[in-house]
């Protein structure tokens with residue numbers, strides 16, 4: 018399986034992939050009142066009929082081991098897809114569906130940014146088995162997993178029977194009991210405890226599983242290879258928020274989490290999965306009715322690619338033709354729409370476009386990209402028109418935009434670069450469009466505003482956060498150098514540290530006046546950047562990679578830009594802030610507010626640009642360190658600094674992504690975080706209310722189930 022994380026993740030095994038909503042919106046007054054009703058410290062332990070997790074400890078203490086936890090799920094046979102997990106009551110967005118442990122209690126780790134390969138995992142599994150680190154229950158669990166199509170296609174697929182999800186949780190006990198009944202000592206007997214007489218009658222009768230045959234013999238190298246190919250999951254980065262809080266380095270991980278391996282694929286999945294230490298959490302990203310199949314995406318970057326590319330890859334890697342809702346919708350489109358999706362995708366990912374962008378990004382030369390910009394704008398416009406003419410709406414439109422996402426994203430990235438000098442603009446005018454019209458071709462939704470309508474910008478220009486901060490960074494240098502001015506200590510202060518008002522004393526630049534009602538003041542020379550650009554991109558990716566790192570960084574950037582542009586008390590900033598909180602609560606479940614903010618801070622240490630993740634360099638001086646274990650920025654920086662700064666996402670690579678981020682100086686990246694820091698007070702207030710609201714909804718869901 019492949020999973021998405023930021024920048025993009027690995028996988029259920031297949032090597033690098035070519036790789037909603039919590040709602041009910043009370044007014045602000047209600048949020049403020051609710052804050053007192055929901056003192057978080059009391060609420061961070063989720064105890065329901067299903068899971069009992071202390072989220073605060075999970076995200077901050079490596080010693081905390083909550084064990085296997087299953088939400089309201091059952092394992093069933095599904096037509097054409099083998100087994101799968103379905104809900105047995107309604108589920109809210111942000112509910113934990115699974116908390117799994119990897120087989121052998123261990124994962125294969127590696128340098129962050131480099132995805133381990135399934136063959137490496139297979140070799141590691143062999144070694145663990147040789148060294149006795151895969152116990153009988155581990156082997157039994159592995160034997161319950163899908164092992165790929167049969168060598169002889171006429172024989173049925175060798176999917177082991179598994180009558181209940183609980184068999185995964187209780188295997189240790191069952192094996193131990195069976196061992197006892199068979200008269201052997203409770204500890205390892207012969208081939209391992211649990212290895213009863215052939216047929217394992219007692220265990221078999223009780224569980225439906227032939228325990229002896231499942232657990233006794235070691236798995237062969239070819240079995241381990243198949244399991245690593247079909248059932249593993251990997252992530253090139255680890256958890257960008259929790260790693261710092263837990264005092265862990267960011268590392269690539271790969272392993273097999275048996276219960277998670279029971280999830281089937283969808284190109285528009287309803288969960289997000291990520292690892293914290295070696296545990297894997299699976300969170301619902303939208304409301305699910307009882308009986309809904311719980312799905313994950315096996316695609317990484319290709320989640321944002323057209324139907325044909327997705328199907329081809331899934332067929333090659335896993336041997337099935339995806340027929341999820343998104344695929345079905347995309348396979349029955351009018352030909353004009355299919356052609357427009359494919360043209361937009363190709364315009365952004367064609368080798369010539371990629372090369373051009375690579376050359377231009379070295380110099381932030383937007384002039385060299387005028388023609389490409391025209392092509393992308395034309396392609397996006399054509400797709401929007403085709404969808405309009407075909408009468409497509411809502412979810413389907415968003416899915417199609419996802420399928421052509423590289424075009425939307427690249428266009429936004431180009432328009433965030435400083436505009437070329439007028440002379441160059443003329444030189445590079447797209448020949449076919451003639452046109453400012455074409456150059457200004459509107460992005461859908463409100464992205465159009467980015468193309469020149471935002472107040473204060475010269476027509477046709479969009480100043481990005483990073484390009485926009487350039488002037489400010491220059492001022493910083495003049496005032497004593499960016500390092501001094503925007504070190505992590507400065508950020509700590511911005512988060513309510515010494516100054517408490519978000520101002521950066523060393524730079525002399527005000528980021529949010531002394532009172533909570535004052536608007537953010539910006540240096541004169543700083544252009545604004547349009548918050549709608551990342552907000553609209555977030556709206557697109559939410560349809561297929563909700564609560565992923567990419568989604569988070571887009572909503573976060575929208576909040577950051579809105580704060581910069583409107584001042585923190587503006588209602589638009591409130592909305593953007595709520596969006597950030599929703600994404601965090603969906604991803605992280607139910608940590609206390611304090612922990613939630615620490616996770617937010619920790620994430621803010623990571624450089625990002627339009628959803629592409631890059632890395633900030635380490636803090637420049639010792640003054641930037643924060644107290645170990647406090648989850649502060651110093652620690653986060655320390656952990657993150659191990660990762661090469663240029664290690665952007667695979668998706669970014671095609672066009673501008675990591676290049677644009679790399680073009681931003683450390684001061685600019687930190688500066689962007691600092692703007693957002695002005696939001697923390699507002700975040701705190703809003704989060705409490707939203708959490709209360711959600712708890713009410715969850716409570717109602719559980720009552721309904723009972």
Ligand SMILES: C[S@@+](CC[C@H](N)C(=O)[O-])C[C@H]1O[C@@H](n2cnc3c(N)ncnc32)[C@H](O)[C@@H]1O
Pocket residue numbers: 018029097098099100101162163165176247248278279280281282283335336337338339340341
């Ligand atoms: C990790 S396993 C998932 C659990 C599996 N269904 C089982 O019975 O154990 C991956 C395999 O499940 C099947 N599968 C997953 N998603 C599917 C889908 N959307 N349509 C058809 N088959 C699917 C494919 O055979 C794939 O190789």
